Amino acid sequence: MAAPDATSAFQQALLGDDPAALYEKAPCGYLSTTPDGTIVKVNETFMTWTGFVAEELVGQRRLVDLLTPGGRIYHETHLAPMLLVLGQVKEIALEVVTADGARLPVLVNAVLDRGPEGEPRVVRVAVFDATERRRYEQELLLAKRQAEESERHAVQLAKALQQTLIPPTSPTIPGLEVAAAYRPAGAGDEVGGDFYDVFQIAEGDWTVVLGDVCGKGVEAAVVTSLVRHTVRSLAVTERSPRDLLHKLNSVLLSSDPDRFCTLGMLRVHRDEEGWEVTASSGGHPLPLLLRPGAPPETFGEPGMIVGAFDPAHFSESTMHLGRGESLFLYTDGVPEARRDGELFGEERLLEALAAPATLPDLIDRVLDQVLEFQRHHPRDDIALLALRASGSS
Amino acid sequence: MNVTRAHNVVDAGLPGGRVLLFAHGFGCDQNMWRYVAPHFESSHRVVLFDHVGAGGAQAPYDAERYASLEGYADDVVRICTELDLHDVVFVGHSVSAMIGVLAHLRAPEVFAALVLVGPSPRYINDDGYTGGFDRADIDDMLAALSSNYLGWSSAIAPAIMGTPDSPELGAELTQSFCRADPDIAERFARATFLSDNRADLPLVSVPTLVMQSRDDMIAPMAVGQYVAAAIPGSSLAVLDSSGHCPNLSAPDEVIRAMETFFAEGR
Numbered sequence: 057m058a059a060p061d062a063t064s065a066f067q068q069a070l071l072g073d074d075p076a077a078l079y080e081k082a083p084c085g086y087l088s089t090t091p092d093g094t095i096v097k098v099n100e101t102f103m104t105w106t107g108f109v110a111e112e113l114v115g116q117r118r119l120v121d122l123l124t125p126g127g128r129i130y131h132e133t134h135l136a137p138m139l140l141v142l143g144q145v146k147e148i149a150l151e152v153v154t155a156d157g158a159r160l161p162v163l164v165n166a167v168l169d170r171g172p173e174g175e176p177r178v179v180r181v182a183v184f185d186a187t188e189r190r191r192y193e194q195e196l197l198l199a200k201r202q203a204e205e206s207e208r209h210a211v212q213l214a215k216a217l218q219q220t221l222i223p224p225t226s227p228t229i230p231g232l233e234v235a236a237a238y239r240p241a242g243a244g245d246e247v248g249g250d251f252y253d254v255f256q257i258a259e260g261d262w263t264v265v266l267g268d269v270c271g272k273g274v275e276a277a278v279v280t281s282l283v284r285h286t287v288r289s290l291a292v293t294e295r296s297p298r299d300l301l302h303k304l305n306s307v308l309l310s311s312d313p314d315r316f317c318t319l320g321m322l323r324v325h326r327d328e329e330g331w332e333v334t335a336s337s338g339g340h341p342l343p344l345l346l347r348p349g350a351p352p353e354t355f356g357e358p359g360m361i362v363g364a365f366d367p368a369h370f371s372e373s374t375m376h377l378g379r380g381e382s383l384f385l386y387t388d389g390v391p392e393a394r395r396d397g398e399l400f401g402e403e404r405l406l407e408a409l410a411a412p413a414t415l416p417d418l419i420d421r422v423l424d425q426v427l428e429f430q431r432h433h434p435r436d437d438i439a440l441l442a443l444r445a446s447g448s449s
Numbered sequence: 450m451n452v453t454r455a456h457n458v459v460d461a462g463l464p465g466g467r468v469l470l471f472a473h474g475f476g477c478d479q480n481m482w483r484y485v486a487p488h489f490e491s492s493h494r495v496v497l498f499d500h501v502g503a504g505g506a507q508a509p510y511d512a513e514r515y516a517s518l519e520g521y522a523d524d525v526v527r528i529c530t531e532l533d534l535h536d537v538v539f540v541g542h543s544v545s546a547m548i549g550v551l552a553h554l555r556a557p558e559v560f561a562a563l564v565l566v567g568p569s570p571r572y573i574n575d576d577g578y579t580g581g582f583d584r585a586d587i588d589d590m591l592a593a594l595s596s597n598y599l600g601w602s603s604a605i606a607p608a609i610m611g612t613p614d615s616p617e618l619g620a621e622l623t624q625s626f627c628r629a630d631p632d633i634a635e636r637f638a639r640a641t642f643l644s645d646n647r648a649d650l651p652l653v654s655v656p657t658l659v660m661q662s663r664d665d666m667i668a669p670m671a672v673g674q675y676v677a678a679a680i681p682g683s684s685l686a687v688l689d690s691s692g693h694c695p696n697l698s699a700p701d702e703v704i705r706a707m708e709t710f711f712a713e714g715r
Contacts, residue, residue: 091698092664092691120666120692125582126589129642130597132667132693133476133543134627140697141480141626149596176698190596197595 085183091168091176093118093136102183107155119181124151124159139168139179149186149193161190214247214273221251221280229254229262231326235415236441237423241272241389241434248437249276250387253284255291260326263291266385266441267319267340279315283308283362287321297321297336298372301362305338305370308363316363320385322443324377330445331377336370338362341391344409345375346382352409355383382444384409386422389438393426400429415444450507452531456524457505460532462495467561468534469493472525474543474567475641477627478504481542484700489707493538498528500545502633504625510633518544518644522551529559540564540707542696543667544641546676550649563657564707567693568676569668570646578647581669587642594635650679657683658710660695660703667693684710 079086085102089095095113103109106122120131127150138145144167151159166181218240226234240248252266265287269279286307287300294300301321308315318340325332335343339361342354359370377383386405393400408422419440426438452458459479462469469489473481479497486495499506500521514520525548529537537560541549546568553560572580573587629637657680661673670687677685686706690699 124589124593125586126591126593128666129582129586129590130593132665133474134597136692137477137481137694137697138627140694141477141483150593193596 085162085181085185087119087181087183089119089179089181091179093120093179095119096178105154105160105183105185106152112155122152124153127151135164135166139166140176143168143170149190152183161186163189217277218247221247221277221284223253227254227256229256231260231446232262232324232331233415233444233446234264234441235419237419237439239389239423239427239434239438241437247273247277249280250389250437250439251280251284252385252439252441253287254441255288257291257323262324263287264322264324264385264441264443265319266387266439267317267338268387268389268437268439269317270314279308279317282311282315283317283319287319291323295323296372297323297334298359298370301336301338301359301370302368305362305366305368309366316361318388319362322383322385324443327376329376330379330381331443332374333377333383334372334374336372338368338370339364341386341388344384344386344406346384346409348380348412352384352406377443377445379445379447382415382418382442384418385441387437387439389434389436390422390426390440392436393430393438394435395429395431400426404429415442418442450509452528455506455508456498456500456528457507458528458532459497460494461497462490462493464494466492466494468496468537470496470498470525470529470534470537470539472498472539472541472545472549473500473503474541474545475637476543478506478625480504480626481694481696482540485696485703485707488700488704496528496532496534500524500637502629502637510630512636515633515636515640517640518548518551518646521545521548521640522555525549525552526556526559529556535559536561538562538564538711540566541568542566543568543693544644547644547646547649550646550653553655554649554652557654560655562655562710563653564660564710565657565676566660566696566703567662567665567668567673568659569672570650570676570679571644572642572667575645578675579669579671581666581672582642587638590642591635591638594638595631647675647679650676651681653680653683656710658706659683659685660706661685661687662690662692662695662699663687664691665693684713686710 080100082099082101085105086099087095087102088097095117098110098113120128123131135145135148146165148164150164151161154160163184163186164181166179168176169178171177222238226236234254236252238250240246249269249272254262254264256262267283269276269283286304290300290303294303319338320340320343321336323334335356337356337359339359342356344352345355346352355375356373357371360368390405391400391402408425413421419442422440427434471482471486473479478499482497486497489495501508501515501524502510539549539560546565547570549563553563569580572582573584574580659673659677661670673685677683688695688699688702688706690702692698696703
């Protein structure tokens with residue numbers, strides 16, 4: 057309850073205001089229509105805004121007749137059903153076509169009044185001028201569309217870029233089977249930091265590299281691209297993977313202090329009994345050697361991250377890969393896959409590799425298990441690559 | 450996902466009775482039939498559902514599948530198949546009238562009759578054909594749509610439609626009726642208003658009732674007459690109602706027209 061003096065002051069003020077003026081000069085357009093929409097009463101404000109006179113509206117037109125064609129469809133498919141089912145509508149954005157053909161953006165509230173039997177009796181409509189608001193909304197809508205468009209563009213760009221960082225298909229090497237898989241983190245709409253490459257130096261002489269650069273997105277792509285092309289050009293003259301890592305280390309150190317990576321680097325050379333493999337690791341999980349009938353074992357010596365330390369230390373090991381024997385390389389997205397704080401770990405990886413399988417099946421099996429472990433939402437990229445010395449040439 | 454969850458199927462009325470399958474049009478949901486469907490529950494098995502993206506439908510939206518009305522028609526056939534419905538009288542409002550025609554052509558063995566309320570096989574004017582709209586009008590409507598779905602994504606969107614003065618309607622209805630994801634609504638609008646199903650009408654081979662409001666600016670009289678003339682053996686009932694939704698504004702007229710149609714042995 058207001059204090060008596062405030063109440064009487066209000067009543068005093070109200071008495072001074074003509075009730076008809078309250079209606080006619082209200083700061084909103086006000087219409088009453090029959091249930092089918094025919095206008096039966098309209099206030100001055102509405103007529104001032106739209107330029108119509110009462111004789112053109114009352115008994116002559118329905119509200120829907122004053123709308124744009126698009127607004128009419130919206131009225132019939134949304135506003136009218138809502139009014140008839142819910143009894144009212146609020147803040148419906150429409151445009152009224154004024155007497156001179158211009159469009160007046162409005163917001164509409166409407167209430168359906170029903171008779172004692174529940175039969176629709178009269179619709180009361182309040183119309184608010186929303187010119188400024190609509191202009192602002194149009195700008196917002198435009199900005200939203202532009203943002204969505206640039207996001208689509210960015211995703212497309214990321215995917216195209218990603219494809220340039222991973223060989224589209226594994227190369228065919230006589231006497232050496234190659235299988236690989238790459239799965240970027242998350243929904244796969246960002247450029248990942250894992251990569252691999254397999255390329256020929258001379259006949260029966262190949263370089264295999266699998267790595268993980270720091271970061272994600274465009275910055276990672278820059279580093280990946282730099283590493284990949286540096287490795288490719290260095291490998292032409294540098295036979296030793298260890299020496300190659302040293303030179304790559306210098307290149308990365310001189311390019312940017314933040315650009316570093318881990319790499320597993322193999323040089324494979326065909327001999328009469330299979331392949332001679334020389335391996336060097338730059339802070340990367342060591343390759344696993346898979347021999348029929350024997351448990352998987354690591355091959356090589358650990359080394360430092362590439363591009364982070366000066367001087368750096370890398371070592372090199374050589375082995376012979378006989379027929380039917382395989383080397384398996386992977387990034388840390390495999391052992392560090394997480395589920396509720398639990399890691400996939402080396403154990404599960406070794407188990408997954410234990411049973412014999414064709415090379416593509418082996419890769420699929422590991423990838424499936426790692427993805428399943430994380431319920432198909434990997435938080436890190438996963439790259440897998442396997443080599444197997446085969447009998448035929 | 451089973452079809453009941455996918456399309457919020459409500460299966461009511463007389464068990465074992467003749468099936469009336471009600472389909473809503475663009476814009477709202479199965480509540481479009483709330484003044485008509487209950488009337489038939491004592492004499493028919495009454496099945497209602499929501500199209501993808503509407504009301505309580507949970508079916509995942511697939512932009513490609515629903516780029517044309519065919520995807521919606523497939524859903525209708527799926528509902529009939531999974532609920533094992535036969536001898537179905539399909540009652541479709543607005544765009545669902547054409548969805549029903551397509552479903553009938555796809556699975557003729559399922560449907561016994563069609564009731565088309567405010568049908569239009571093509572909304573845009575064409576050489577010698579009056580659909581009622583120009584292409585520019587449709588673009589204008591899409592703009593009106595996006596303008597009215599501005600607040601959809603924000604957390605307060607459901608509260609906007611709250612009707613504290615009519616609590617008997619239930620919060621769920623007041624929050625969901627005629628509201629949909631704006632992307633889905635826009636795609637459904639395109640599929641609806643850019644469709645052309647005129648060539649399908651002569652292929653209809655079941656008894657058909659075309660219901661036409663005396664005054665409907667979405668599907669004008671000329672369009673209703675066109676549909677009735679194009680479907681062999683169909684009958685046209687002109688309702689003394691105004692607007693595109695006689696199922697809401699003149700439910701008694703709609704019920705009467707359906708009962709007359711059924712009494713004729715259709």
